[in-house]
Amino acid sequence: MAAVLTDSTLEPLAGQVTPTAAIKASMLEKVRAIAVGDLAAMADAIDRQGTYPKAVLKQLGAAGALSAHLRLDGQHDYVAAIQAMAEVSRVCGATGFMVWCHDACGLYMEESGNPALMGQALRDHASGHTLGATGLSNPMKTFAGIETFLLHARKVEGGYRVNGTLPWVSNLGPDHYFGAVATVENTDSATSEASGHEIMFIVRCDAEGVELRNCPSFSAMEGTNTWAVRLTDHFIGADTLVADPARPYIGRVRAAFILLQCGMGLGVTQGAIDSMWDVERALGHVNEFLDERPDELQAELDALTERTMRLARTPFATDTEYLIDVCDTRAHAAELALRAAQSALLHHGARGYLMSSAVQRRVRESHFVAIVTPAIKHLRKEIARLSATVAQA
Amino acid sequence: MTAQAWRTFICRACGWIYDEALGDADGGLPPGTRFEDIPDDWACPLCGVSKADFEPCEPLPVLRRTSASAAASAGHARGGRRDAGVVIVGAGRAGWQMAQSLREHDAHLPITIVTACPGNVYDKPLLSVALAKGIAPASLVRESAEQAAARLGVRLLARTQAISVSVGARALRTTRGTLRYRHLVLAHGADPIDLPNLPPALCWRINHLDAYLNFRDRLGEPGALPPQRVLIAGAGLVGCELANDLALAGYPVTLLDLCERPLSSLLTEAQSNELLAAWRDLPLTFVGGVDITGVRASGSSRTVSAQDGRQFEAEHVIAAVGLRTPSRLAQSAGLSWNNGIAVDPLTLHTDVATIHALGDCISIGGEALRFIEPIARQARQIAATIRGETSEPYVRAAPPVRVKTGSKGFTVVR
Numbered sequence: 139m140a141a142v143l144t145d146s147t148l149e150p151l152a153g154q155v156t157p158t159a160a161i162k163a164s165m166l167e168k169v170r171a172i173a174v175g176d177l178a179a180m181a182d183a184i185d186r187q188g189t190y191p192k193a194v195l196k197q198l199g200a201a202g203a204l205s206a207h208l209r210l211d212g213q214h215d216y217v218a219a220i221q222a223m224a225e226v227s228r229v230c231g232a233t234g235f236m237v238w239c240h241d242a243c244g245l246y247m248e249e250s251g252n253p254a255l256m257g258q259a260l261r262d263h264a265s266g267h268t269l270g271a272t273g274l275s276n277p278m279k280t281f282a283g284i285e286t287f288l289l290h291a292r293k294v295e296g297g298y299r300v301n302g303t304l305p306w307v308s309n310l311g312p313d314h315y316f317g318a319v320a321t322v323e324n325t326d327s328a329t330s331e332a333s334g335h336e337i338m339f340i341v342r343c344d345a346e347g348v349e350l351r352n353c354p355s356f357s358a359m360e361g362t363n364t365w366a367v368r369l370t371d372h373f374i375g376a377d378t379l380v381a382d383p384a385r386p387y388i389g390r391v392r393a394a395f396i397l398l399q400c401g402m403g404l405g406v407t408q409g410a411i412d413s414m415w416d417v418e419r420a421l422g423h424v425n426e427f428l429d430e431r432p433d434e435l436q437a438e439l440d441a442l443t444e445r446t447m448r449l450a451r452t453p454f455a456t457d458t459e460y461l462i463d464v465c466d467t468r469a470h471a472a473e474l475a476l477r478a479a480q481s482a483l484l485h486h487g488a489r490g491y492l493m494s495s496a497v498q499r500r501v502r503e504s505h506f507v508a509i510v511t512p513a514i515k516h517l518r519k520e521i522a523r524l525s526a527t528v529a530q531a
Numbered sequence: 532m533t534a535q536a537w538r539t540f541i542c543r544a545c546g547w548i549y550d551e552a553l554g555d556a557d558g559g560l561p562p563g564t565r566f567e568d569i570p571d572d573w574a575c576p577l578c579g580v581s582k583a584d585f586e587p588c589e590p591l592p593v594l595r596r597t598s599a600s601a602a603a604s605a606g607h608a609r610g611g612r613r614d615a616g617v618v619i620v621g622a623g624r625a626g627w628q629m630a631q632s633l634r635e636h637d638a639h640l641p642i643t644i645v646t647a648c649p650g651n652v653y654d655k656p657l658l659s660v661a662l663a664k665g666i667a668p669a670s671l672v673r674e675s676a677e678q679a680a681a682r683l684g685v686r687l688l689a690r691t692q693a694i695s696v697s698v699g700a701r702a703l704r705t706t707r708g709t710l711r712y713r714h715l716v717l718a719h720g721a722d723p724i725d726l727p728n729l730p731p732a733l734c735w736r737i738n739h740l741d742a743y744l745n746f747r748d749r750l751g752e753p754g755a756l757p758p759q760r761v762l763i764a765g766a767g768l769v770g771c772e773l774a775n776d777l778a779l780a781g782y783p784v785t786l787l788d789l790c791e792r793p794l795s796s797l798l799t800e801a802q803s804n805e806l807l808a809a810w811r812d813l814p815l816t817f818v819g820g821v822d823i824t825g826v827r828a829s830g831s832s833r834t835v836s837a838q839d840g841r842q843f844e845a846e847h848v849i850a851a852v853g854l855r856t857p858s859r860l861a862q863s864a865g866l867s868w869n870n871g872i873a874v875d876p877l878t879l880h881t882d883v884a885t886i887h888a889l890g891d892c893i894s895i896g897g898e899a900l901r902f903i904e905p906i907a908r909q910a911r912q913i914a915a916t917i918r919g920e921t922s923e924p925y926v927r928a929a930p931p932v933r934v935k936t937g938s939k940g941f942t943v944v945r
Contacts, residue, residue, distance in 0.1 A: 463695070
C-alpha cells in the first residue's frame, strides 16, 4: 500500500485530478493528429511488411491515449479511452488493436491492488514508456466452456511455477509484458475439496522460463508483434501476481475488458464509411444501387456509439443486464465493422481491391474484430447463458 | 348436400374453437351437434365458461404462397431490397396468433418468429387443470413448433434470445444473428416475478409448458411413496388453480398467501369462503397471513420460513407470486413503459410506428390485463395497422374470468 500512498503525494497537478473536457478534447485532438499523420503514413507497412509501430504507440502514450481509462490519481474515463482507440482504428485497425492490448494490461495492473504493479510501474505503463499486452483469450474462452486452460501452475515455495504455451499474444517484444491466467494443479496430497482454482499474473517477456516463438502469418495484424509464448517452469512471485484466485477478479474487470474493444469496431467502421464518401462524387451514380450506403451505416454507427458511451460510464457494473448490454454492443460493433468494410469494398470496386488499398486492408481488419476474443459467436453464447433463467435445482 | 355447412364458434374467454363437425366428445356432444342444440349447461372444455360466452367464428383461410405467386410478386418489387417483413418476438398464444392474423391476409409477407422457448403450440390454461382432466403431459402440445411454422409459412428461430432493438437500423439483435424488420411485434409475454425470498434454484416457477413438464416429471405419479408434498406460495389465480388441481389428484398441498383469504383480489369474502369450503375434503390446506422470508433445502425437502417464525415443509415449492414484463427490448427501442409496454387504448400503437406489442407484455393506462381472450382481437388490430388499413377502435373489455378451481368454479365478470 505504501506505493499507492506515494502516488497521491507525487500527483503533479493537485486539484486537477479529474480530466476536464478541455484536457480530454486536447488528448483526442493529439490522437487524431498522430493517426492521420505518422500512423496513416505507415499503415500499409504495418499491414504488409509487418512493421511494428512502436514510435506511434509511444506518441499515443505521450498524448494520454493509453491512460484515459485508468484512475491513476483521478477518475477513469472509459468514454475518452474508447474514443481514442476508435480514432486510431479508423486509420489502422492493427494499431487500434495494440492500443486495446495495452489498455487491457493497464486495467489488469491497476485493478490488481498489487503495489508492485501499481505506482511507478503503472505510471510508466500509462504514459506508454513501457508497453504491455494481454493473453486472456484462452481463459476467457475456457470460462465460457469453449476451450480448456493452456497454462498450468504448480504451487511452490513463495509462489507458483507455470508451464504451457499460449499460441498467440500480440503487442509483445523483449522488453514488454502481458497479463495471463493459469489453472492451479491440485497436488495429490492436497485437500481435494477445492475443485481447482486459477491465478492471474503478469509475465515479463525477458524473464526466465519465457520464450517467444514465431507465429504463422495472419490475414491482417502482421505488424502487431504477435508471438507464441512458451512458459517453462516460469516463476510467479508476489511481485507479478494480479489475482489469486482469478475468477472473482475477472468477473470484476470483464465488462471493462469487453467494452474497451468496442473502440476497435467503431473505428474500423468509421474508416470504412470515410472511404465510401471518398468515392461518392465519382461513383455515387452507380453506388446508389448498393445496399449498405454510407449515410445509413453512419446513422447506425452513431446510435451504436451513443449506446457504447452510455455503457462506458459504468464500466465496473456487474449486474446481468449490464453484461448482456456490453456483450451485445461489442457484437454489434463487430457486425457493423464487417458490413461497413464489405460495403466499402463494393463502393470502391477494383481500386479498392488493390493490395495497396486501405479499403481491402480494412476488410481483413474487420474480420479480425469479428473473430478476436470475444468473437461474435462467443458473445452470443455468453448472452444466451446470461439470459437463461436459473434452472430448478 | 347438407342444408347448412358446419360452423365454428370461438370461446371469448380462452379462444377454444367449437367445430360443429367435430362436436365435443368429452362434453357429451357427438360430431355434428349444431350449436343451437348444445345444452345450456355445457361448458367450454378448455376454460369452463358457458355456451353463452361463445360467438360465431369464421376463420379466414391461410393464404398459401405458391412459386407462381412468388414470382408474380417479385416482379412488383423493382430494384428494391427484399422485404424484411414482420419479425415477431415470442411464440406463445400472442406470437402464433399474430402470425396467423398476418398470414390470413397476405400469402407473401415474410414472417419470422424469434422465441427463447421451443415454440410448441399449447393452451396455457390447461396447465392448471391437466391433472384433473387426465391430460397426459405429452399430449399438452397441440401442434409442434415445426408444424405450426410450416402451416403458417413462418421462419422460426426457436431457443433464441432477442437481445435488443436497433430502432434506426430497424433490426432485432438476437443470439442467432441480427434480423432486419419492416415491422416488429413484441409478444414475449411476462415472466414470473423474482423474489429473493423465493430463490429460483429452490422454487418452481410455472409460467410455461417446459417448466410445467419438468415439474410433473419431478413430481412423479400421485400416490407414489414417499408422498410428494407441494407448497404453493401465492393464492392468486394460478396458485389456487394449481393447488386445486394437485389436491384433486391426491398430492398434499399447502397454499400460502400474505392475505388472509385465497383469491382476495378477484373474489368477494363470501366467495373466498365458498372456495375454502369446497376445498375442505381435499388434501389442501390454505394458510393466510404468511409473510415468507426464505426457503432452504434439506435433502430432498424444502423448508419455507415465515416472518412470524412458522415453518412449512414440502418436497416441492411453487412460487406463484405474480408476473412482471421484461423491459429489455422495449427499453432498447425507447418505447414508453408503464408497468408494461404502454400502448394506445384505441389503436394499440406504441411510440414507434414500426413496433407493435400485444398480449401479456402490454399495458393500457398502466394496467396489464393478462388474459387469453383479448389476444386474438389485438392481433387482428395490429395486422390491420401493418397492412396500412384503418380499423375499428380496439375495445378494451375485461373478459369473463373462469376461476378453474374444479371443486368449486367461479366465473367472474369484472
